[in-house]
Amino acid sequence: EVQLVESGGGVVQPGRSLRLSCTTSGFPFDEYFMTWVRQAPGKGLEWVGVIKTKAEGEATEYAASVKGRFTISRDDSKSVVWLQMDSLKTDDTAIYYCSLSGAGWGQGTLVTVST
Amino acid sequence: SYELTQPPSVSVSPGQTARITCSGDALSKQYSSWYQQKPGQAPLLLIYKDTERPAGIPERISGSTSGTTLTLTISGVQAEDEADYYCQSADRNSIWVFGGGTKLTVL
Numbered sequence: 574e575v576q577l578v579e580s581g582g583g584v585v586q587p588g589r590s591l592r593l594s595c596t597t598s599g600f601p602f603d604e605y606f607m608t609w610v611r612q613a614p615g616k617g618l619e620w621v622g623v624i625k626t627k628a629e630g631e632a633t634e635y636a637a638s639v640k641g642r643f644t645i646s647r648d649d650s651k652s653v654v655w656l657q658m659d660s661l662k663t664d665d666t667a668i669y670y671c672s673l674s675g676a677g678w679g680q681g682t683l684v685t686v687s688t
Numbered sequence: 689s690y691e692l693t694q695p696p697s698v699s700v701s702p703g704q705t706a707r708i709t710c711s712g713d714a715l716s717k718q719y720s721s722w723y724q725q726k727p728g729q730a731p732l733l734l735i736y737k738d739t740e741r742p743a744g745i746p747e748r749i750s751g752s753t754s755g756t757t758l759t760l761t762i763s764g765v766q767a768e769d770e771a772d773y774y775c776q777s778a779d780r781n782s783i784w785v786f787g788g789g790t791k792l793t794v795l
Contacts, residue, residue, distance in 0.1 A: 606782055610731075618723070618731065618774050620784035634783050670730055675721050675776065676742065678730040 575599040575677040579669060582682030585661055593656040595671030595679055602652035603627060606674055609645060609656050611667035612681075621669070624654060638664075661686045690714045692775055692787035699793040700765050708790045710758040710775030720777040722751055722760045724769075725789075731774065735760065762792075770794045 581593040595607070606629075609621040622635040624645040633645050644657040654671055661684075668681040692712040700706045710720070720738055723731035733742050735751035738758065748763040758775055775787040 608782075608784065610784075610786075617772075617789040618725075618776075618786045620776075620786060623782050623784070625782065634781055636783075672731075675723070675733050675736065678732075680730055 575673060577671050577673060577677055577679035579671055579679040579682040582669065582684045584685045584687060586688055587661060587663055587686055589661055590657070590659045591661060591684060593658070593669055593671075593682055593684070595654045595656075597652045597654070597671075597673070600673065600677070602647075603649040607645075607647060607654040608672045608674065609654075610670045610672055611665075611684075612670070613664075613667045616667075619667070621656070658684070663687065690779075690785060692777060692785055694773075694775060694787035694790045696788070697791045697793065699795055701795045702765060702767065704765055706762040706765050706769070706792055708760040708762075708773050708775075708792065710760070710787045711756055712777065712785075712787075713756055714779065714785075715753065715756045715758055715777060718777045718779060720753070720758050720775055722758075723774045723776065724771045725774065726771045734773075765792075765794055767794050 576598045578596045585591050606625050608623045622645050624647050625632045642660045647654045663686050666686050670681045672678045694710050722735040725731045738753045739751045750761045752759045773790045778784045
């Protein structure tokens with residue numbers, strides 16, 4: 574059974590950093606791109622970024638709204654993907670989901686950026 | 689980047705057919721997906737590659753495409769189908785775009 578579990582969310586002040594983790598099991602992690610998606614309160618889904626496989630150089634792509642502030646990385650030996658979020662803004666407040674190319678989703682972790 | 693446009697809301701009576709559209713210039717070139725999201729839950733993949741259903745998704749849910757418009761069709765709508773529905777596409781660099789979402793109300 575495919576499982577994805579996000580962790581690391583919480584309340585943080587603007588300008589600070591936070592690192593989210595997504596621990597996975599039940600599928601060959603090293604063969605899949607991993608994607609982060611967020612959802613602000615009462616809003617729609619917003620794509621955050623993707624990390625490709627080692628075969629594709631673990632290349633990353635980011636949404637314009639987070640480029641230069643967020644970094645996605647992965648450890649295939651641990652089947653984990655991370656989202657490092659720096660210089661956080663109040664607009665980054667959202668539930669953050671990791672996804673297995675859309676086919677599987679975690680339950681999400683809430684990040685609140687507030688003074 | 690490009691945009692995907694969905695109607696904000698669709699309403700149908702139980703047993704009727706709901707059709708939710710998604711339009712965007714890039715849709716004729718890239719495969720797309722549909723997700724269902726109920727309050728407090730993560731999205732659920734309903735359709736991928738425009739028309740394919742993952743295991744466990746009932747046959748009354750189907751996807752179709754014509755030019756630059758996708759359509760999600762839910763036949764025999766049930767109360768449990770009340771949810772938000774999102775279309776999603778990706779470019780050749782695996783950059784995703786979501787539609788704004790459509791709230792399906794079962795009257």
